[in-house]
Amino acid sequence: MGTNLLKTSLFALLFAVLTIAGNPAKAVDFIIEPLDYDVPAEVEAAAEDGKNLVIMFSLNGCPYCAKMHKRVFPHPDVMGQYNKTFVMFEVNIKGDLNVVTHTGETKPEKDYAQDMRVRATPVFVFYGKDGNDVLRLTGYQDPKMFMAAGRYVSSEAYKDGTSFLSFVRSGK
Amino acid sequence: MMKRIFFAALTACVLMVTDARAEMPQTDVQLIQQMGQADGEKILQTLSVFYDLHASELEVQYANEQLTGSFFDVQRATEDGASADEIAKLQKIQNDKRDQWDALVKQNQNLRKQLESLSGVEFLDNLMVTPDAPMNAPGTTVGVSSELVKERGNAYAEMQAADAALAQERLVLLDAQERFYAGQNVPIGDHLRAMTAAELAFTRAVSAYRLLEAKIAVATGASVAEVLGGL
Numbered sequence: 001m002g003t004n005l006l007k008t009s010l011f012a013l014l015f016a017v018l019t020i021a022g023n024p025a026k027a028v029d030f031i032i033e034p035l036d037y038d039v040p041a042e043v044e045a046a047a048e049d050g051k052n053l054v055i056m057f058s059l060n061g062c063p064y065c066a067k068m069h070k071r072v073f074p075h076p077d078v079m080g081q082y083n084k085t086f087v088m089f090e091v092n093i094k095g096d097l098n099v100v101t102h103t104g105e106t107k108p109e110k111d112y113a114q115d116m117r118v119r120a121t122p123v124f125v126f127y128g129k130d131g132n133d134v135l136r137l138t139g140y141q142d143p144k145m146f147m148a149a150g151r152y153v154s155s156e157a158y159k160d161g162t163s164f165l166s167f168v169r170s171g172k
Numbered sequence: 173m174m175k176r177i178f179f180a181a182l183t184a185c186v187l188m189v190t191d192a193r194a195e196m197p198q199t200d201v202q203l204i205q206q207m208g209q210a211d212g213e214k215i216l217q218t219l220s221v222f223y224d225l226h227a228s229e230l231e232v233q234y235a236n237e238q239l240t241g242s243f244f245d246v247q248r249a250t251e252d253g254a255s256a257d258e259i260a261k262l263q264k265i266q267n268d269k270r271d272q273w274d275a276l277v278k279q280n281q282n283l284r285k286q287l288e289s290l291s292g293v294e295f296l297d298n299l300m301v302t303p304d305a306p307m308n309a310p311g312t313t314v315g316v317s318s319e320l321v322k323e324r325g326n327a328y329a330e331m332q333a334a335d336a337a338l339a340q341e342r343l344v345l346l347d348a349q350e351r352f353y354a355g356q357n358v359p360i361g362d363h364l365r366a367m368t369a370a371e372l373a374f375t376r377a378v379s380a381y382r383l384l385e386a387k388i389a390v391a392t393g394a395s396v397a398e399v400l401g402g403l
Binding site for chain 1: 236301342345353360363367
C-alpha cells in the first residue's frame with residue numbers, strides 16, 4: 001500500500017517536472033530550419049497540421065530583422081498565436097542555397113528574393129494552405145501588426161477581397 | 173530504494189520549478205514577485221531602473237537603425253559618384269552614429285548590472301514586452317499629496333497621447349510598406365525609424381505613469397505588484 005502510494009507520488013512528480021520543463025508556450029517553435037527549402041512541401045506539411053507557412057526574406061546585419069528576432073518572435077503573445085497556427089523559415093536574399101519556389105521552380109535564394117520583389121528586408125510572405133502567396137509585408141512588424149497579419153491569413157479574410165490595411169483599420 | 177528515488181525526483185522537481193520561476197522577468201509585476209520581500213523604497217528604485225532598461229533597449233535599436241541608414245547614405249553617395257568632400261561628410265556622420273550607438277550599448281550594459289544588483293535577478297536576455305498601458309483612467313486616491321496626484325494625471329494624459337501616436341504610426345508605416353512593395357518611391361527607412369521612435373516615446377510615457385502608480389501604492393501602503401497588475 002505504502003509502495004503504491006510512493007509510486008503514484010513519484011509519477012505525479014515526474015509528470016509535474018515534464019509539464020514544467022516542456023512548457024511549449026516558452027519556445028519559438030514556429031521557426032524551423034527546413035532540410036531542403038521546398039516551399040510546396042513545407043506548405044503541405046504545415047497544412048496537415050492545420051498551419052500556414054510564412055517565409056521571412058532576411059539579410060545578415062539588417063537591424064529590422066534583428067528587431068523581429070529580439071522583440072517580436074519571442075514575445076509571449078506572438079508565440080502563443082504563431083506556435084499554434086504558423087510555421088516559418090528564413091531565406092537569405094543574398095544566399096545561393098537552392099529553393100523550390102511556391103510555383104515549383106528550383107532556383108537560388110537570391111533569385112527567389114528577386115522574383116518576390118524584395119527591395120528591403122525583412123519581407124514576410126504568407127502562403128495560403130493551397131500554396132498561393134496571400135500576403136506580403138515589407139519591413140519591421142511590431143507584435144500587434146504581426147499578430148494581425150497572422151489573424152488575417154488564418155481567418156482567410158483575403159478571400160473576399162479585403163485588403164490587409166482595411167482588415168487592420170477595422171480593428172479585427 | 174523507492175524512498176531514495178522519490179526524494180531524488182522531489183529534488184529534481186524543486187530545482188526545475190525554481191529554475192522555471194527564475195526565468196528573466198519581462199514585466200514589472202514579474203520583477204516585483206521575483207524580488208520577494210523587498211521594501212517599498214527598494215522596489216521603487218528597482219522599477220525606475222527596470223523601466224530605464226526597457227527604454228534603453230529601444231534606444232540601442234534606434235541608434236543601430238540610424239547607423240545602418242548612415243552606412244547606406246555613404247554607399248549610395250559613392251555609387252552615385254558624389255564628390256570626395258560630400259562622401260567625407262557622410263562618413264563623418266556615420267562615425268558619429270557609431271559612437272552614439274557604442275555609448276548607448278555601454279549605458280544599456282550598465283543599467284543591466286545596476287538592475288541585477290538591485291533586484292538579485294539576472295538580466296541576460298533582451299526586454300521585449302513593453303509595459304502595458306492601463307485599461308482605465310486613474311481613480312481618486314486618498315492619503316497622498318495633491319502634487320503626486322496631479323503628476324499622475326499629467327503622466328496619464330501623456331501616456332494616452334503616446335499610445336495614440338504609436339497606433340497612428342503603425343497605420344502610417346503599414347500604408348508606406350504597401351506602397352513601397354508596390355514599387356512606389358517611399359522613404360521606407362524614415363518610416364521604420366519613426367516607428368521605433370514612436371515605440372520608444374510610448375515606452376517612456378507608460379513607464380513614467382506606472383512608476384507614479386507604484387509611488388502612490390508605496391505611499392498608501394498598498395501592494396505595488398497588485399496595483400500594477402490591476403492597471
